[in-house]
Amino acid sequence: xxxxxxxxPPVSRLRRLRRHQTIRSLISEHQLHVTDLVLPLxxxxxxxxxxxxxxxxxxxxxxxxxxxxxxxxxQRLKIPAVILFGIPAYKDETGxxxxxxxxxxxxxxxxxxxxxxxxxxxxxxxFCEYTSHGHCGVLxxxxxxxxxxxxxxxTQQALIHAAAGVDVIAPSGMMDGMVNAIRTGLDHAxxxxxxxxxxxxxYASAFYGPFRExxxxxxxxxxxxxxQMDPANAQQALREAKLDVDEGADMLMVKPAQNYLDxxxxxxxxxxxxxxxxxxxxxxxxxxxxxxEKGWLDEEKVMFxxxxxxxxxxxxxxxxxxxxxxxxxx
Numbered sequence: 001x002x003x004x005x006x007x008x009p010p011v012s013r014l015r016r017l018r019r020h021q022t023i024r025s026l027i028s029e030h031q032l033h034v035t036d037l038v039l040p041l042x043x044x045x046x047x048x049x050x051x052x053x054x055x056x057x058x059x060x061x062x063x064x065x066x067x068x069x070x071x072x073x074x075q076r077l078k079i080p081a082v083i084l085f086g087i088p089a090y091k092d093e094t095g096x097x098x099x100x101x102x103x104x105x106x107x108x109x110x111x112x113x114x115x116x117x118x119x120x121x122x123x124x125x126x127f128c129e130y131t132s133h134g135h136c137g138v139l140x141x142x143x144x145x146x147x148x149x150x151x152x153x154x155t156q157q158a159l160i161h162a163a164a165g166v167d168v169i170a171p172s173g174m175m176d177g178m179v180n181a182i183r184t185g186l187d188h189a190x191x192x193x194x195x196x197x198x199x200x201x202x203y204a205s206a207f208y209g210p211f212r213e214x215x216x217x218x219x220x221x222x223x224x225x226x227x228q229m230d231p232a233n234a235q236q237a238l239r240e241a242k243l244d245v246d247e248g249a250d251m252l253m254v255k256p257a258q259n260y261l262d263x264x265x266x267x268x269x270x271x272x273x274x275x276x277x278x279x280x281x282x283x284x285x286x287x288x289x290x291x292x293e294k295g296w297l298d299e300e301k302v303m304f305x306x307x308x309x310x311x312x313x314x315x316x317x318x319x320x321x322x323x324x325x326x327x328x329x330x
Contacts, residue, residue, distance in 0.1 A: 029312075030308060030311050030312045032304065032307055032311060032326070032330060034079060034080070034326075034327045035080050035317075036307075036315075036318055037079055037080070037081075037317070037320060037323040037326060037327060038079075038080075038081040038083055038122065038277070038317055038320070038323065039074065039079050039081070039082045039083070039319075039320075039323035039324060040082070040083050040084075040085060040321060041062065041070065041082050041083070041085070041108075042059070042060070042061045042062065042085050042087060043061075043062060043067070043084055043085070043086050043087070043104050043105065043108040044086075044087040045063070045086075045087065046063045046089065047063050047064075047065055048063060048065060048066070049061060049062065049063035050063075050066045053213060055282070055286050056211075056213075056282055056285060056286060056289075056321060057289050057293075058321075058324070058325070059321060061087060064104075064108060064111055067108070067111060067112070067115075068115070071116055071119075074116070074324075075116055075119075077327040077328060078327065079119075079324065079327050080119070080120055081120035081121070081122060081168075081317075082119065082121060083124055083170065083319055084105055084108055084109070084121065084122065084123050085124050085129060086098070086104040086108070086129055086130070087104065087129060088104055088129065088130055089104075091130055091131055093131065093139070094131070094153070095127035095130030095153070096130075097130050098127055098130040098153075099153065099156050099160065100160070101160050101164075105161060106161060106163070106164035107164075109121055109123065109161060109164040109165055109166045110164050110165060113164075113165045120167045120168065121165075121166050121167050121168070122166070122167065122168040122169070123161045123169055123170065124170050124172050125157055125161070125169050125170060125171040125172060126171070126172045126173045127150065127154075127157075127173065145175075147175050147176050147177070147227075148177075150173065151175055151177055151178060151181040154171060154175065154182060155181050155182055155185035158171075158182045158185060158186060158194075159185060159186065159189055162186055162189070162194045166194065167195060168197050168251075169182065169186075169194055169196055170196075170197040170198070170253070171196070171198060171199060172202065172255075173227070174202050174227045174229070175227065177247070178198075179196060179198050179244045179247035179249045180247035182196060183196055183248035183249075195251065196248065196251070197249070197250065197251040197252075197253060197277060198249040198251070198252055198253065199255055199279075200240050200241045200244040200245075200249065200252040200253060200254075200267075201229060201240050201241060201252070201254045201260075201263055201267065202228050202229060202253075202254075203228060203229045203230070203231050203255065203256065203260065204230065204231065205228075205231065205256050205281070207256045207259070207281050207282070207283030208256075208281060208282060208283060209282065209283055209286075210283060210285070210286045211282035211283075231259075234262065234266065237263050237266065238267070241267050241270070241271060242271075245271060245274060249274075250274075250275070251274065251276070251277060252267060252271065252274055252275070252276050253276070253277040253278065253279060253319075254267060254276070254277075254278050254279070254315075255279035255281060256283070256284060257278040257279055257280045257281070257284065257310045257315070257318070258280060258306055258309070258310065259284075260278075261309060261310065261313040262313075264276065264278050264310065264313040264314045264315055265314050267314070268313070268314030268315075269314070275316045276314060276316050277315060277316065277318065277319060278310050278313075278315035278317075278318050279318075280307070280310060280318055280319065282321065284306070285320070285322060288302050288306070300329065303322050303325065303326060304326070304329075307320065307322065307326060
């Protein structure tokens with residue numbers, strides 16, 4: 001009997017740590033909190049509009065007069081932040097409707113701040129939703145984006161958002177020098193308190209399809225590979241992040257998230273003192289929703305597993321279309 005006991009394989013110390021839910025919770029290395037979540041909102045010019053986004057179940061294009069119920073739900077769920085995307089009344093070659101102080105995003109910022117002054121409001125800063133061609137800036141005659149002219153317009157757009165009371169400005173167009181131009185413009189105008197969250201590492205991804213339906217910002221010709229990052233490149237992400245940090249970015253972002261967890265990890269390790277966000281994009285959300293509708297996945301479990309994976313990789317906060325659903329359960 002003694003020999004049998006001595007020869008019996010011992011229970012692993014790690015197995016003992018996994019045997020009870022309370023123990024697992026006590027020693028969990030990473031946890032999700034509602035304070036990790038940022039909810040995207042699509043604000044459309046007009047009245048009495050609540051257009052469902054078919055490829056993104058549970059999300060809508062909302063006019064300003066339809067925001068009240070959404071804001072009440074955000075308050076109930078204690079979601080700490082939203083990021084705004086605008087769909088204007090009209091578009092032109094230069095995206096001029098993005099430069100009106102009474103434009104859709106400045107008006108949305110004012111309304112939100114009046115209703116929920118403590119809700120952090122982030123404005124996405126780009127021109128793809130406002131230009132008739134769907135590219136992220138004004139164009140040269142050959143169809144390429146004119147980087148330097150676009151920087152000037154981005155700065156003007158940033159000043160309008162700042163005047164409306166936005167907390168954070170998030171330039172997303174991957175224009176060279178955009179952080180420096182916007183930070184300089186904001187500081188010269190006295191908006192020192194406005195935070196810059198740079199889409200520092202934004203890949204030319206195929207996962208943006210549902211978003212382009214939602215924001216009506218798909219390019220009418222060509223693609224965005226000349227200014228967004230090649231999915232094959234990882235080291236280049238570190239160069240992009242360093243440029244933005246050196247130019248004055250307060251926070252960084254990686255987009256998309258799920259297929260770029262290695263990039264999130266590298267950015268966080270190389271810039272440990274800089275807050276890092278990750279954007280779980282529309283395609284990532286839509287795939288989970290579609291598989292769950294087919295009964296192929298447990299939606300709730302997969303949602304939490306993916307969000308936890310993004311946080312474990314190094315993200316300090318996550319922009320996600322699951323924000324309300326996750327907040328309801330956290």
